Amino acid sequence: MKPLLQLTTAPGLGLLGQVLVHFLWQGALVAGVLALGLGATRRASAQLRHNLACLALGAMALCPLVTALWLLQADHGGAPVQMSALASIGPAHPTPTSPAPEMGASPVWSWIPWLTVLWFVGTVFLSVRLVGGWYRLHRVLRDTHPADPEWQDQLLMLQRRFQILPRHSIRLLETVRAQGPMVVGFLKPVILFPAGLLASLPPAQVEALLLHELAHLRHRDFIVNLAQRLIETLLFYHPAVWWVSEQIQREREHRCDDWVASVQGDGRRLAEALLVLAEQHP
Numbered sequence: 001m002k003p004l005l006q007l008t009t010a011p012g013l014g015l016l017g018q019v020l021v022h023f024l025w026q027g028a029l030v031a032g033v034l035a036l037g038l039g040a041t042r043r044a045s046a047q048l049r050h051n052l053a054c055l056a057l058g059a060m061a062l063c064p065l066v067t068a069l070w071l072l073q074a075d076h077g078g079a080p081v082q083m084s085a086l087a088s089i090g091p092a093h094p095t096p097t098s099p100a101p102e103m104g105a106s107p108v109w110s111w112i113p114w115l116t117v118l119w120f121v122g123t124v125f126l127s128v129r130l131v132g133g134w135y136r137l138h139r140v141l142r143d144t145h146p147a148d149p150e151w152q153d154q155l156l157m158l159q160r161r162f163q164i165l166p167r168h169s170i171r172l173l174e175t176v177r178a179q180g181p182m183v184v185g186f187l188k189p190v191i192l193f194p195a196g197l198l199a200s201l202p203p204a205q206v207e208a209l210l211l212h213e214l215a216h217l218r219h220r221d222f223i224v225n226l227a228q229r230l231i232e233t234l235l236f237y238h239p240a241v242w243w244v245s246e247q248i249q250r251e252r253e254h255r256c257d258d259w260v261a262s263v264q265g266d267g268r269r270l271a272e273a274l275l276v277l278a279e280q281h282p
């Protein structure tokens with residue numbers, strides 16, 4: 001218990017706690033603006049709605065940094081002009097050389113260090129879970145076998161046709177551990193298919209699924225997904241972060257579906273393939 005008490009008095013813990021508390025209203029505000037934006041663009045393209053959600057998540061990631069810089073500036077006598085003007089009206093105010101009173105110094109805010117400790121514990125837990133997920137995915141990659149050469153050649157043809165990562169060769173693998181097609185990696189990307197799926201679907205439906213996964217690589221979704229996981233880990237305590245991330249994922253899939261439909265002429269074959277997958281893995 002004593003080390004935990006010492007941790008709550010660590011330097012900078014009060015500042016971090018203030019940042020976490022301020023993000024409660026900041027995150028809600030950003031999510032509210034996004035909700036209005038998505039409502040106004042209900043009939044717009046999935047690409048636009050995806051971009052709006054990504055901008056919102058990026059704004060959420062910047063809010064704590066901006067807040068920390070603002071609080072540090074205020075502590076060193078560099079508060080904004082409005083705050084200085086209001087302070088000059090009172091009978092007494094701190095001189096520019098004296099630091100502003102910290103939020104943690106007030107009894108009302110005495111729980112801030114404990115909030116920060118809980119945030120740290122939660123961040124560590126989610127980080128371990130994230131690393132564990134990558135490790136499990138690595139194990140899946142070790143339990144794979146190359147797909148039929150005919151489909152590997154078809155994938156290479158589609159990759160060259162649409163100039164998707166032209167400097168990299170995308171491998172097509174099958175595994176019994178996957179429940180649906182997925183892309184793994186970016187520098188050396190791999191497309192995983194459930195074992196037997198390539199042989200059980202009509203060629204047009206297989207091509208639709210391949211195009212869908214290539215669309216993820218075409219838009220560099222791996223980078224966006226990595227940023228999502230990191231932001232979710234650091235700002236996990238705010239429900240708005242998870243909601244915005246969910247909007248990104250939903251619009252990402254819709255955007256890829258739209259691209260496949262534009263390439264194949266309609267989305268019927270992709271829809272039929274996804275229906276088969278849903279029936280196999282309810």
